[in-house]
Amino acid sequence: xxxxxxxxxxxxxxxxxxxxxxxxxxxxxxxxxxxxxxxxxxxxxxxxxxxxxxxxxxxxxxxxxxxxxxxxxxxxxxxxxxxxxxxxxxxxxxxxxxxxxxxxxxxxxxxxxxxxxxxxxxxxxxxxxxxxxxxxxxxxxxxxxxxxxxxxxxxxxxxxxxxxxxxxxxxxxxxxxxxxxxxxxxxxxxxxxxxxxxxxxxxxxxxxxxxxxxxxxxxxxxxxxxxxxxxxxxxx
Numbered sequence: 001x002x003x004x005x006x007x008x009x010x011x012x013x014x015x016x017x018x019x020x021x022x023x024x025x026x027x028x029x030x031x032x033x034x035x036x037x038x039x040x041x042x043x044x045x046x047x048x049x050x051x052x053x054x055x056x057x058x059x060x061x062x063x064x065x066x067x068x069x070x071x072x073x074x075x076x077x078x079x080x081x082x083x084x085x086x087x088x089x090x091x092x093x094x095x096x097x098x099x100x101x102x103x104x105x106x107x108x109x110x111x112x113x114x115x116x117x118x119x120x121x122x123x124x125x126x127x128x129x130x131x132x133x134x135x136x137x138x139x140x141x142x143x144x145x146x147x148x149x150x151x152x153x154x155x156x157x158x159x160x161x162x163x164x165x166x167x168x169x170x171x172x173x174x175x176x177x178x179x180x181x182x183x184x185x186x187x188x189x190x191x192x193x194x195x196x197x198x199x200x201x202x203x204x205x206x207x208x209x210x211x212x213x214x215x216x217x218x219x220x221x222x223x224x225x226x227x228x229x230x231x232x233x234x235x236x
Contacts, residue, residue, distance in 0.1 A: 023057045030064040035197050041073055048077035065091045079115045084108075084125075096120055130224070176201065180209040181218060182234075190219040190228035 024047070026032055032040045048058055058078060062069055065086065075081070075097075083095040085104040092101035096113050100120065104110065108127055111120040174180075180195045187194065190213070196206035210228070213219045220229040 019055075021055070021057065023059065024051075025059045025061070027061055029060045029062040030066075030069045031193065033069055041071060045073050045077045065094045067094055070094050081113045083111045083113075083120075174205070174209060174212070176205075177209055177212060180206070181213060184213065184219065184230060185232070185234035188230050188234075190230050 026044075044058070044060070047056070050056070051058055060074070060078060065083075081095055083092060083101040083104075085106045086092050086095070086101045089099040089102050092099045095101060096111060098120070101111050104122075108125040110123055110125055112123050113120040176199050179199060183195055183198050184190055190210065192203065192206045192210050195201075195209060196203055199206070210219065214221060214228070218230070218232055220231055222228055
C-alpha cells in the first residue's frame with residue numbers, strides 16, 4: 001500500500017542528516033578483561049551484534065591471544081581477524097583457528113582472515129612513525145575543532161584526600177594526587193593505566209595526574225618509546 005504525499009505539505013518532511021562513522025577501538029582487550037572482568041566479553045558481543053545493522057566498526061587488539069581473552073563468543077561475533085607474528089603455534093590457532101602466524105617475519109608481516117576465505121591471506125602492514133601520526137593529526141585539526149565529552153572518561157571529582165606522605169608539593173587541586181604519587185613511588189613505574197586501575201578513575205584524569213607529577217619532578221618527560229621514568233625513591 002502506497003500513500004501519496006500531499007504536495008502542499010512536502011516542505012514539512014524531515015530532512016535526514018548523515019551520521020558519522022563510529023569506530024570502536026579497544027587497544028588492549030586483555031587489559032579490559034583483567035580490569036572489568038568477563039562481563040566485558042558479553043557487552044562486546046552484544047555491541048557487535050547490533051553494530052552490523054547500525055554501521056559501527058569494532059576493532060579489538062591484544063598482545064596476549066590466550067583462550068580466556070580471544071574466546072569463542074568473541075570470534076563468533078567478530079569473524080574478521082588479523083594476526084601478526086606470535087611466539088607459539090597455539091597462539092596462532094587461537095587467533096586464526098590454524099597455525100602459521102608463528103612463522104611470520106615481524107615488522108608488519110601479518111595474516112588476514114575474512115569470512116568466506118578458506119585460508120588466511122599473507123599481507124604486509126605499513127609502519128607509521130610517531131612524527132607521521134602527529135602530522136596527520138595536525139592536518140585533521142585544521143578541518144574542525146574536536147568536541148570532547150570528558151564526562152565519559154572522568155568520574156566525579158568528589159572524594160577525600162588520600163593523606164599519604166609523598167614528595168608532592170601539596171598544591172594539586174585533585175584530591176587523589178597524593179594517592180597517585182604513592183602508587184607510582186611504591187611500584188617505581190610511571191604508568192597512566194596502572195594509576196587508572198588502582199584509583200578507578202578515567203584515563204584523562206589519570207593522565208593529568210601524571211602530568212602534574214612531571215611538573216613536580218617526580219617522573220620524567222615521556223620518552224620516544226612512550227614511557228616515563230620515576231625520578232625519586234619512595235621514603236621508607
